[in-house]
Each structure stands twice: as structure tokens, then as C-alpha cells.
Amino acid sequence: MAASPSTARAINDRLALEFLQDEGPLTAGQLKTLTGLSRPTVADLVERLQSSGLVTIVGETGGRRRGPNARLYGLVADRAHLAALDVRTQSVTVVVTDLLGATLAEAVLPIGSDTGTEPAVEGAAALLERTAREAGAVRLHSVGIGAPGLIDPVTGELRETSGLPAWHRRLVAALQERLTATVLVENETNLAAVAEQRVGAARDGGADSFVLLWLGFGVGAALVLNGKVRRGASGGAGEIGFLPVPGTSGLPSATACDGGFHTLAGSAGICELAERHGLFAEAGPQEPPAAAVVRAALTAGAAGEAFLDALAAPVAVGAAAISAVLDPGRVVLGGEVGQAGGTALASRVEARLAEMSPLRTKVVASSLGGAAVLRGALLTARDAAQNDLFAPPS
Numbered sequence: 001m002a003a004s005p006s007t008a009r010a011i012n013d014r015l016a017l018e019f020l021q022d023e024g025p026l027t028a029g030q031l032k033t034l035t036g037l038s039r040p041t042v043a044d045l046v047e048r049l050q051s052s053g054l055v056t057i058v059g060e061t062g063g064r065r066r067g068p069n070a071r072l073y074g075l076v077a078d079r080a081h082l083a084a085l086d087v088r089t090q091s092v093t094v095v096v097t098d099l100l101g102a103t104l105a106e107a108v109l110p111i112g113s114d115t116g117t118e119p120a121v122e123g124a125a126a127l128l129e130r131t132a133r134e135a136g137a138v139r140l141h142s143v144g145i146g147a148p149g150l151i152d153p154v155t156g157e158l159r160e161t162s163g164l165p166a167w168h169r170r171l172v173a174a175l176q177e178r179l180t181a182t183v184l185v186e187n188e189t190n191l192a193a194v195a196e197q198r199v200g201a202a203r204d205g206g207a208d209s210f211v212l213l214w215l216g217f218g219v220g221a222a223l224v225l226n227g228k229v230r231r232g233a234s235g236g237a238g239e240i241g242f243l244p245v246p247g248t249s250g251l252p253s254a255t256a257c258d259g260g261f262h263t264l265a266g267s268a269g270i271c272e273l274a275e276r277h278g279l280f281a282e283a284g285p286q287e288p289p290a291a292a293v294v295r296a297a298l299t300a301g302a303a304g305e306a307f308l309d310a311l312a313a314p315v316a317v318g319a320a321a322i323s324a325v326l327d328p329g330r331v332v333l334g335g336e337v338g339q340a341g342g343t344a345l346a347s348r349v350e351a352r353l354a355e356m357s358p359l360r361t362k363v364v365a366s367s368l369g370g371a372a373v374l375r376g377a378l379l380t381a382r383d384a385a386q387n388d389l390f391a392p393p394s
Contacts (some may be wrong), residue, residue: 191376
């Protein structure tokens with residue numbers, strides 16, 4: 001059955017808007033080429049989108065051509081303002097952008113382990129509101145939040161998880177109560193995978209399936225299979241810190257991952273390994289100490305080489321467990337530590353993995369590092385805004 005004229009217009013408008021979002025300002029001729037629509041159809045949709053306030057003329061082409069320059073059409077950047085929060089155990093980072101993703105303001109708030117739940121929640125909420133004002137955002141349209149812990153796959157809410165501060169869960173509820181914006185919360189590692197998939201290391205080569213192995217203060221994994229993030233029955237897919245591995249003094253429990261993969265590949269474990277190789281380094285603000293020592297190892301000569309070889313072994317054990325079950329074809333070493341290790345660490349992990357598994361698995365370093373969580377949260381917020389703003393009028 002053919003689409004009705006109104007449905008066809010809505011589909012065409014959405015297609016044009018997505019090209020303008022992804023490609024930047026375009027002429028009517030370029031929109032015609034990209035969409036495959038006729039010139040009159042493109043002219044009509046451009047007029048409709050201008051009338052709706054979503055598209056405006058942002059300039060003219062300056063190329064060498066006969067006749068007048070063609071007009072360039074672009075999205076109205078301030079039609080919506082977005083925000084993203086990266087909620088860590090002892091800090092919150094906020095960024096506010098326009099609809100095109102241009103950063104307008106950002107801020108970080110350290111939150112000590114001795115801070116009470118309500119003061120922590122109030123401080124984080126006030127930080128977001130203050131940053132939005134500094135960005136000139138009268139109203140936020142969508143807010144994406146990345147947080148550690150399990151997200152209930154049915155309700156979409158952050159579940160109460162042992163070992164994490166109580167203010168994490170309360171903050172999400174408080175922002176939903178205080179803001180008129182759409183507030184979306186997702187596991188931090190899953191958001192990092194979204195960012196790596198769309199604008200990072202997993203985008204190269206068009207990887208449809210991959211696993212992000214997060215190496216930061218702690219460890220985690222995100223599973224992207226056939227282009228979609230897989231969360232598991234309870235939202236806990238990728239809690240690889242609890243994976244029992246050789247080389248530890250015990251086994252993890254239901255309430256603590258000590259003795260699991262976390263013990264070997266978490267920041268504390270990596271720093272202990274570095275110390276045994278005589279490597280020390282000072283971490284930057286909000287940076288896992290392991291990222292600093294891994295970065296230092298790249299220029300530390302023989303000691304650094306030996307340390308990277310030793311570090312690759314436990315990381316490869318975790319990657320091998322994932323590979324044996326999922327056969328993703330690609331593992332991205334994410335987080336601050338994965339990015340710091342770069343190709344030097346990734347190539348070592350890939351070589352060790354090849355010794356343990358018959359499944360060919362490419363291992364690459366993150367191109368976004370710790371910033372992937374915020375980037376993923378912003379992409380999620382932008383998707384929500386687009387679904388609302390680009391929808392046909394009811």
C-alpha cells in the first residue's frame with residue numbers, strides 16, 4: 001500500500017533533517033542528490049521546514065559556478081538545548097550543547113565520599129541548572145545521564161546497587177522531578193559503546209558487532225550485537241568485574257567483585273602491577289591513576305615494554321571470555337586506561353587473545369577514552385530531541 005501524501009511528506013522531511021544533522025549545511029541541490037527526491041519535492045520540504053522553524057538559511061556556496069550562489073540550509077541550532085551528565089562515584093561532569101552538538105558550557109563537581117545523599121543531590125542538580133544558565137538555555141529539551149550500575153530494562157530506572165553511593169539513584173529521580181526536560185538514564189559503559197559505535201573506534205570499518213571493554217577506575221563491558229546494545233534480562237549484561245579469573249586470591253561474591261576480573265584489570269590492580277615493574281606516575285584531576293602509569297609506560301623503555309606485556313595478559317583473559325561466548329569480532333579497549341594504552345596495549349592484547357581463542361578478534365584502542373560517556377549521553381539526548389522535533393505535526 002502506497003503511503004498517503006501526508007505520510008510521504010513526513011518521511012521526506014525527516015530524511016532531509018537527518019542529512020542536515022549529519023552532514024551539516026546543504027544546498028537544495030545537495031539535498032536532492034542525498035535524498036533522491038525530485039527538485040520540486042525538495043523545494044516544498046525546504047519551505048515547510050523553514051516555516052516550522054527547524055531550518056534556516058545559513059549562507060551561500062562560494063564555489064566557482066555560473067549564476068547566483070546557491071543558498072545553504074542548516075538546522076536552527078538553538079531550537080533545542082541538550083545536556084549530558086557523567087555521574088561517577090566521586091564526581092559529576094555536566095555539558096550543555098545546542099541541537100547541533102556545539103558545546104555551550106561545561107562544569108565538574110567533585111563529591112567526596114563523606115558527602116550526604118541530599119547535599120550531593122542538591123549540589124549536582126544545582127550544577128546542571130547553573131551550567132544551563134551559563135549556556136543561555138532557558139529550557140533544556142533532553143538530558144542524558146550516564147551512571148554506573150544496573151538499569152532496569154523494563155522501567156528504565158537506575159536500580160539500587162550495592163557498593164554505589166545512594167545519591168546516584170536519588171539524583172536521577174530529583175532531576176526528573178525538577179526539570180521539564182526529558183531525562184534519560186543509561187549505564188555509563190553502554191553509553192560509551194554508543195559513542196564509540198557512532199563517532200569512535202567502532203565506527204571505523206563499520207563494525208556492526210563489537211564489545212567495549214571499559215578500563216577506568218573499575219572495569220565493565222558493553223555488548224553491541226547486530227548494531228544494538230544488549231542489556232540482558234536484568235540490565236546486567238557486561239558486569240565483567242564479577243567474572244571469575246585465574247590469578248586472584250579468591251572469588252567474587254554477589255555483593256563485591258573483589259577476586260574477579262576487577263581485581264586484575266581495575267585501576268588499583270594495574271597500579272600494583274606497575275609498581276612491581278618500577279613504574280610510577282601522577283594522575284591528572286578526575287583521572288584513574290592506572291591511566292597515568294600506562295601512559296608513562298609508553299616512553300619508559302624496557303621496563304615499560306615489560307609492564308605492557310604483563311598487563312596485556314589479564315586484559316586478554318577478560319577479552320577471551322567475552323569472545324568465547326559472543327564472538328563479537330572486535331573488542332574496543334575503552335575508558336581512560338584503554339585510550340592511554342593506545343595501539344601498544346591493544347596489539348599486545350590481540351596477540352595474547354589469538355593464543356587463547358580460535359575466534360579471530362580484532363582489538364583496537366578507544367578514540368574517545370573517558371569522554372565517551374558524556375558523548376554517548378549527548379547522542380542519546382539528541383536522539384530524543386530529534387524524535388520529538390522531527391516528528392510530523394499531530
